Amino acid sequence: MTRGTPPGRGARRPWSLRTRLVVSAVALIAVVAAVIGTVTTIAFRSYLYDQADEQVRGLSQRAAGPPVAMPVPVPDPGRGREPFAFLGGPGAPIGTLGAVLTDGRVTSAGYSTEVAGGSGTDGPRFPVEQLDTEQRAALAAVPRDGAPHTVELPGGLGSYRVAYAEGSRGAFLTGIPLTEVDGALSTLVLVELSVTGAGLVAASLAGTVLVGVALRPLRRVAATASQVARLPLHSGEVALHQRVPEAEADPRTEVGQVGAALNRMLDHVHSALDARQRSETRVRQFVADAGHELRTPLASIRGYAELTRRGHEECGPDTRHALGRIESEAIRMTGLVEDLLLLARLDAGRPLADEPVDLVALVVDSVSDARAAGPGHHWSLELPEEGTEVRGDGARLQQVLVNLLANARTHTPPGTRVTARVRAEATGALVEVEDDGPGIPDALLPSVFERFARGDASRSRSAGSTGLGLAIVRAVVLAHGGEVTVASTPGRTVFAVRLPLEPVLPEPVRRIGAGEGLDDGPRADSQAGHRLGTQV
Incomplete structure (x- = not known):
């Protein structure tokens, strides 16, 4: 991945441990199978070529006759098929060729097309196909060292194993076709590839199962870590x-x-x-x-x-x-x-009251109190046509609204527009308090709901801040099973409170503070003056 490329974009997905193990095992098996197949093919090819060389040498000896100490007259090629009588001898396959050499030149050459079917005065009777000029030229290029050599004959004849021999009957080139050898090698390679492919597929399936079983304890360890996470x-x-x-x-x-x-x-x-x-x-x-x-x-x-x-x-x-x-x-x-x-x-975890609460009525009352406390701001409402009801502690939820509105009033200059809106959602209700003030600095945004968080670095009390207002907002909302978030840019700050329709509350339902020195309702004026969080 190049520098600057975001994760997941242009990056290759990493392989799992199971995939890496299975791929490594299959790759190892493939390498071993390739080595075994290569060695087997080479050995089998060497064996087949040795057999072909033995046949060629035998044909050469029958064609040329026993060696002599002095040159002897060479039989006349014009005597019909007598020079090629050895083509139909035992051990000579169809396509066996022979060539008569006179003064080092190929004067006559042909190959058998059928097995000998009878005999006559001139030897075994079988058809012999004569070689053309190009084929004779290819034969003439065979070294005269007596060792078998592979020759590619044009005209569709293919490869031949050819050897030179000189004896009492003259000088000859004899050869047998390598069609059967090549066919046997091709069959062997095909069988090896098929067996190797089937083995790799079986190894992949078996390896996936075996590695999966072997990694089952590791998955249990990962499951435990996931539960803790x-x-x-x-x-x-x-x-x-x-x-x-x-x-x-x-x-x-x-x-x-x-x-x-x-x-x-x-x-x-x-x-x-x-x-x-x-x-x-x-x-x-x-x-x-x-x-x-x-x-x-x-x-x-x-x-x-x-x-x-x-x-x-x-x-x-x-x-x-x-x-x-x-x-x-x-x-x-x-x-x-x-x-x-x-x-x-x-x-x-002290219990909250569990009663039906109309959020629309709470927002209207809270905005009315905020307008009285901050006449220099512009206050507006965006409410649904019908009431939005949730279950919870009405006094504490109104305290949430009072703190959010007081936060907006205290930390924005006069003339700022503050909008409170209520929306019904599928799983609950959404309450937002938005203002078009200067916004919250990015450095303070992550800690805006922490206790004693203040936007004034000098901790001046001129605004009456204690730094607990937004901490109370988050604590009350979380106690109702909801969530509170904030998004802020210069010119737009939005606090969003999401409340479920049916919060999970402790069983003994009673109001916090009833008979314990805490007010049942919000102190619209005094709380608005000192319960604020962090906003600039």
């Missing part, structure tokens, strides 16, 4: 009980070593997650206890400050201003404590 390990109490079976965790095998290592890793991960959960539980309990303990002194501070400020005793302007600031900060800290307490209870 699907667990929500990032937060909450995690029951990490998945382990590789003991049969696949035997360290004496390669797969067992992988399984045993995975089990040890899961043990360490489980210990780490358990320690993290205990630490989170202690922190959550501390926040809940601190919230409970702080609400009473904060209420006392607010009460005494308001009582002193409204008393009949005359106070100077500085004193009255200080009392007002004390009361304002006490209200602010009370809201912060209640937000922390709510998050701690949601983290602990």
Whole structure:
């Protein structure tokens, strides 16, 4: 893959381990079969050629006669077929050729076309086909060393094994056709290819089955790892009980070593997650206890400050201003404590109310409150013709809307248009809060729903931010079985809340905060002033 090519585009799909093993085994078998077939073919060819050479030598001896010490007169080729009488002798196949040489030139040449059928005064009777000029020229080029040589004769005769012989009857060239030899070799190669092909197909099928059986323990290890990968390990109490079976965790095998290592890793991960959960539980309990303990002194501070400020005793302007600031900060800290307490209870899985909630009515009320708190913004609604109803805790869902609208109002300049819309979906409902403000910086976007996340790096409190508003939004939506997302570009920021029709809620249904110091409904004005997340 060239540099810059995106994955999956122009890249070859990697082979699985099973495919690689089967292909490697089949390739090895193919190489072994090719070597065996090649050696067999070469040996068989050598054997057939040796047999043909023996036949040629025998024909040469019968044609030329016994060797002599001195040259003898050469028989006249014009005596009919007597020079080619050896063509019909025993061991001479159809197509056996012979050539008479006179002074080194081929004066007469022919080959048998049938087996001898009788005898006469001139020898065995059988038809002999004479060679033409080109064929004689090809024979004349055969070396005169007495060794058999392969000659390709034109005119469709094919290959011949030809040898030169000189004896008492004269000088001759004799040869037998290699048609049967070539046919036998071709049949052998065809049989080898057929057997090899069938063997490779059988090896592929058998190898796929055998490798699949051999890799079954590895698939069980992978299945265990996949189960662990699907667990929500990032937060909450995690029951990490998945382990590789003991049969696949035997360290004496390669797969067992992988399984045993995975089990040890899961043990360490489980210990780490358990320690993290205990630490989170202690922190959550501390926040809940601190919230409970702080609400009473904060209420006392607010009460005494308001009582002193409204008393009949005359106070100077500085004193009255200080009392007002004390009361304002006490209200602010009370809201912060209640937000922390709510998050701690949601983290602990405290049950929410389970009742029908009309999202359209909640959005209308929340936008009305937001318009009163932020008259400098342009507020608009996009609602369906009919109500959109889900089941959940109405007070907490309205708190979600209040926080999202307050977030848009606080972190956008006056004149910004904020639109709240509700849409019905097949599996639930979608609530969106959109504004055309400057947007959220890319560096802050991934952590916008984290606790104490703030768009103001100086952590100024001029806007009343605690950094918990959007964290509460996510906690409440997740407690209802939904999801919340954000998409932001300069000029368009959209917070989307998706809620299911039937959320999975704990069985004891009661409202969080009822009788426990938390309001049943949203504080439209005070919450809008301090429950905000991160938006610039």
